[in-house]
Amino acid sequence: MTETGRDTTVVIVGGGVAGLTLGNFLLGKGIGCVVLEKHSRDYVEQRQRAGALDANGVRVLNEWGLGEAVEGYSHGDSDAGVPLLIDGEERQWRMGGGDDEDEVDGAFCPQQILVRNLIRIFLRDGGDLRFGAQDVSLHDVDTEQPTVRYRDADGSSRTLTCDFVAGSDGFRGVSRTAVPDDVLTSSTYEFGYAWLSAMTQAPADPLAVLAVHSRGFAARITRGPHASRLYLQCPLTDTVEQWPDERIWNELEARFGRPVESRGPITSRQVVPLRGVVFSPMRHGRLYLLGDAAHLISPMSAEGMSLALHDADALAKAVVRQVEKNDSTLLDSYSDTCLNHTWERQASAVRMTQTMHDSGDTTYEGEFRKQIARKNLETMLEPAAPHAS
Numbered sequence: 001m002t003e004t005g006r007d008t009t010v011v012i013v014g015g016g017v018a019g020l021t022l023g024n025f026l027l028g029k030g031i032g033c034v035v036l037e038k039h040s041r042d043y044v045e046q047r048q049r050a051g052a053l054d055a056n057g058v059r060v061l062n063e064w065g066l067g068e069a070v071e072g073y074s075h076g077d078s079d080a081g082v083p084l085l086i087d088g089e090e091r092q093w094r095m096g097g098g099d100d101e102d103e104v105d106g107a108f109c110p111q112q113i114l115v116r117n118l119i120r121i122f123l124r125d126g127g128d129l130r131f132g133a134q135d136v137s138l139h140d141v142d143t144e145q146p147t148v149r150y151r152d153a154d155g156s157s158r159t160l161t162c163d164f165v166a167g168s169d170g171f172r173g174v175s176r177t178a179v180p181d182d183v184l185t186s187s188t189y190e191f192g193y194a195w196l197s198a199m200t201q202a203p204a205d206p207l208a209v210l211a212v213h214s215r216g217f218a219a220r221i222t223r224g225p226h227a228s229r230l231y232l233q234c235p236l237t238d239t240v241e242q243w244p245d246e247r248i249w250n251e252l253e254a255r256f257g258r259p260v261e262s263r264g265p266i267t268s269r270q271v272v273p274l275r276g277v278v279f280s281p282m283r284h285g286r287l288y289l290l291g292d293a294a295h296l297i298s299p300m301s302a303e304g305m306s307l308a309l310h311d312a313d314a315l316a317k318a319v320v321r322q323v324e325k326n327d328s329t330l331l332d333s334y335s336d337t338c339l340n341h342t343w344e345r346q347a348s349a350v351r352m353t354q355t356m357h358d359s360g361d362t363t364y365e366g367e368f369r370k371q372i373a374r375k376n377l378e379t380m381l382e383p384a385a386p387h388a389s
């Protein structure tokens with residue numbers, strides 16, 4: 001029991017990047033929290049998703065003393081070090097000119113490794129993390145004592161009372177449904193194309209390559225020393241059956257305009273529509289939404305994890321301020337703070353996604369948009385090396 005008579009201060013629904021980070025931040029400040037995760041530990045530690053954490057994400061972890069969660073993973077200026085192939089010609093991203101010694105680099109850290117590390121640290125430090133929590137439901141979130149009900153891994157019904165609920169259960173979670181329909185708004189932008197996203201058990205060398213080509217956008221990004229993820233722009237109507245292994249490799253090679261030597265078995269593939277989604281407000285009563293539960297960002301930006309960490313940082317600071325100083329200012333402004341940040345990142349993600357995709361295959365947006373996108377892209381690159389005559 002907490003001093004307020006609740007079972008805990010914060011019930012965190014969802015043990016992904018957002019929930020586990022928030023849990024670790026609160027635990028580090030001695031604030032009681034319980035993390036409820038639907039799946040087993042084994043499942044979440046194996047779930048393959050993102051691979052790149054941007055500089056802001058790494059900075060947030062460092063600031064809370066959680067740098068060890070990404071330690072050992074390749075750091076480097078996320079853009080400057082990544083070759084860009086335009087119709088097969090290699091170009092370099094324009095350097096930001098940042099020679100600030102305190103500047104932090106992004107990291108190529110597979111999401112499942114980050115999640116594994118966050119779980120290990122949380123449990124090592126005495127955190128309460130309950131896997132296999134089924135049928136989670138939120139009640140009375142607009143009162144002073146919200147309740148969270150669930151069935152534990154043995155099938156027994158459990159109830160937790162708390163001061164605050166953190167809804168960090170991803171895009172398809174239940175937390176958001178506790179916000180009444182007439183309160184919650186949703187804004188979506190569909191780009192009009194998808195990525196065929198495939199995992200292969202073969203390393204990426206270099207760690208990441210992006211390609212703009214008249215056949216469409218393509219990329220290969222590391223997922224650790226033995227695996228990488230392949231991305232190919234494709235129509236929304238494509239199905240995975242249309243993308244057998246051989247076609248994926250041939251198409252990657254065609255869009256890179258160079259041989260792709262490192263090939264391995266394709267272990268999974270999916271067609272992912274590119275879209276941005278923002279739900280507002282991110283707070284209802286004592287429920288606070290974080291990460292994918294509140295927004296999706298185009299995967300081209302590779303900022304989904306970073307947005308999740310931003311929200312966890314903002315909510316942890318707000319709860320700490322409330323608990324230590326009885327000051328609700330940060331909790332009151334949480335939704336505005338996070339929405340402002342999200343829209344800023346969405347704006348940049350839309351620009352980047354359109355530039356990288358419109359520059360290539362004109363069947364999606366046409367020749368006019370291609371020429372505009374190419375001009376925009378040039379402003380982001382070092383001048384092309386002069387061709388030998």
Ligand SMILES: Cc1cc2nc3c(=O)[nH]c(=O)nc-3n(C[C@H](O)[C@H](O)[C@H](O)COP(=O)(O)OP(=O)(O)OC[C@H]3O[C@@H](n4cnc5c(N)ncnc54)[C@H](O)[C@@H]3O)c2cc1C
Nearest residue numbers: 014016017018038050051052169170291292302303304305
């Ligand atoms: C193919 C792909 C590639 C991506 N690449 C990148 C990238 O390179 N860089 C990047 O930054 N982002 C990337 N992203 C986005 C990134 O994976 C997400 O933004 C990030 O996972 C968000 O974290 P989260 O904790 O909010 O949600 P999630 O990671 O979805 O975590 C939610 C957790 O809640 C649990 N849960 C769900 N429902 C319930 C429930 N009812 N009760 C209890 N628990 C529940 C889930 O099991 C899960 O563990 C990518 C996404 C995809 C799909």
